[in-house]
Amino acid sequence: MIPSIAERKIHQVLTRKISFQSFEQWLYEDNVLESSNPDLYLELISFDYSSEDIFKDYYDSFARHVHFHKFEADRIKEYLYSIINKDENCGNAICAMYELYCDGYGFLGRLGIIYGLYLVDYETSESNHNIENILDKLYPEIIEDAKNALSWLAEGKIVFIRQDNGYGVFEYEDFRSEAEVLQGQA
Numbered sequence: 001m002i003p004s005i006a007e008r009k010i011h012q013v014l015t016r017k018i019s020f021q022s023f024e025q026w027l028y029e030d031n032v033l034e035s036s037n038p039d040l041y042l043e044l045i046s047f048d049y050s051s052e053d054i055f056k057d058y059y060d061s062f063a064r065h066v067h068f069h070k071f072e073a074d075r076i077k078e079y080l081y082s083i084i085n086k087d088e089n090c091g092n093a094i095c096a097m098y099e100l101y102c103d104g105y106g107f108l109g110r111l112g113i114i115y116g117l118y119l120v121d122y123e124t125s126e127s128n129h130n131i132e133n134i135l136d137k138l139y140p141e142i143i144e145d146a147k148n149a150l151s152w153l154a155e156g157k158i159v160f161i162r163q164d165n166g167y168g169v170f171e172y173e174d175f176r177s178e179a180e181v182l183q184g185q186a
């Protein structure tokens with residue numbers, strides 16, 4: 001069994017949130033893995049962490065220890081926070097809502113169809129409008145819809161349950177009330 005902190009660290013390496021070298025440093029400084037799973041610890045310390053280029057050779061060895069569905073809600077929450085805070089990545093986050101909805105995440109219907117599709121259509125058009133002007137048209141209404149989706153994830157009303165289907169999409173359980181389901185529809 002792999003401790004959750006170790007699984008999270010491995011996931012962070014796989015998704016490039018931390019560097020290969022930072023992971024190595026954590027591995028030697030925190031003894032949680034060494035004490036709970038000595039075989040995995042020995043396997044991981046045997047890798048050459050000297051270059052990020054080598055990482056691709058180890059990807060599969062790392063990935064077999066991660067249940068990616070456990071981190072899908074976190075990934076979506078990052079997008080939602082970006083939308084709510086209207087940070088420099090909010091345009092990409094809004095487009096991601098459309099992509100995630102199209103991939104099968106029906107609970108993102110309102111965010112995907114009303115806002116995401118609008119932005120995707122704009123980006124594929126030959127319009128000369130400034131992206132900031134387009135984003136301004138989506139705000140502040142989009143914030144409430146993003147907060148709704150965020151609360152469903154935070155409250156465990158949307159729970160990812162299985163590994164992806166090969167296309168980066170995970171099965172999930174939907175425990176929302178009928179009213180909440182309607183809130184999420186376009």
